[in-house]
Amino acid sequence: MRAVGYEFDVFLSYTRRGGGDVWVREHFYRALKEWLGNEMADEPRIFVDWNQETGVVWPQNLERALLRSKVMVAVFSPPYFRSEWCCAEWNSMLERHRMLGYDSADHPRHLVLPVKFADGQHYPPEAQATQQRDFTPWNKPLPYETYSRSREYEHFYTAVQELSVEVAKRVDEVPPWDPAWRVVRPALDPKSVPPGPLPRL
Numbered sequence: 158m159r160a161v162g163y164e165f166d167v168f169l170s171y172t173r174r175g176g177g178d179v180w181v182r183e184h185f186y187r188a189l190k191e192w193l194g195n196e197m198a199d200e201p202r203i204f205v206d207w208n209q210e211t212g213v214v215w216p217q218n219l220e221r222a223l224l225r226s227k228v229m230v231a232v233f234s235p236p237y238f239r240s241e242w243c244c245a246e247w248n249s250m251l252e253r254h255r256m257l258g259y260d261s262a263d264h265p266r267h268l269v270l271p272v273k274f275a276d277g278q279h280y281p282p283e284a285q286a287t288q289q290r291d292f293t294p295w296n297k298p299l300p301y302e303t304y305s306r307s308r309e310y311e312h313f314y315t316a317v318q319e320l321s322v323e324v325a326k327r328v329d330e331v332p333p334w335d336p337a338w339r340v341v342r343p344a345l346d347p348k349s350v351p352p353g354p355l356p357r358l
Contacts, residue, residue, distance in 0.1 A: 162334025165204040167193070167324060168226035170246045174236035176298030177274055181232060182207070183301045185272075185292075188317040189230070189324075196325035216242075220340045223249055227331040228268050230324060233289060234275040241343035248341040251283070257332060268331070270324055290320055 169189075171181045186205055193201040204222040219242075223229075229250045237243045250269045253259075259267065271289040274296050295313035297304050304310060 162225060162336070163227050163331075164225040165202045165222060166197070166227050166328045167201065167203045168223055168229045168246070168250075169203055169205045169232075170229055170237075170243060171232035171274075172234065172237045172240045172243050174240070175234050175275060176296070177232055177234055177236070179298035180274065180296055181205075183299070184295075184297075184304060184313065185232070185317065187301075188314055189321060192318045192321035193324055196321050197328065201328075216342075219246075220342075223340055224338055225334070228270060228324065228327045230320075231269055231271045232274045233271050233280060233284060234273075235279045237274075238280055238284065245341050245343040247284075249339070252341055253338050256335075256338065268327065270320070270327065272320070290316065292316060 167189075169181070169186065171177050186203070190201060190203055193203070204226055206219070223246060229246070231237070231243075231247055247269065253268060257268075267287075269287070271284070271287050273289040273291045273293055275293060292313070295309055295316065297307075297309070
């Protein structure tokens with residue numbers, strides 16, 4: 158039974174820089190959706206920014222999706238932490254952690270499941286201290302038709318399958334939705350953001 162107030166099971170947070178956009182769209186998203194569907198009773202509801210209806214308003218629509226998502230899968234890389242938008246998304250879920258008393262000895266739960274796409278040495282200290290699944294061996298921003306035929310792809314697919322088991326478990330364990338949760342807005346002025354897809358810069 159789905160909790161009242163939630164609209165998405167997973168919020169997929171990533172940056173379009175450093176090859177992350179191609180990798181997420183061509184490989185990670187499609188594999189995650191497929192395998193998560195095998196681990197859940199219902200079709201998984203994954204929020205990703207390119208699946209938005211024409212005419213929606215940024216960043217309000219992003220904020221609503223973030224507040225009404227059960228967990229976040231964050232694709233970490235140095236450009237991710239140089240993006241005000243990505244940092245706002247990540248910090249918003251950390252704020253929810255704090256409000257719930259998570260990530261402590263009494264409540265060692267997490268609502269963020271980080272995936273390391275690149276590097277790891279140049280993350281903020283709080284991110285470096287977070288347990289991550291390492292996808293750097295398979296972070297090739299290549300077209301699906303090319304990369305899916307490589308020998309490496311089987312290992313990538315297995316890693317996504319293992320991640321999906323954990324994501325499904327976290328989705329099942331989330332607390333009831335709380336209207337008191339809030340979004341940590343990026344430092345930039347939202348009025349300065351041009352219309353169109355969210356600029357994850």
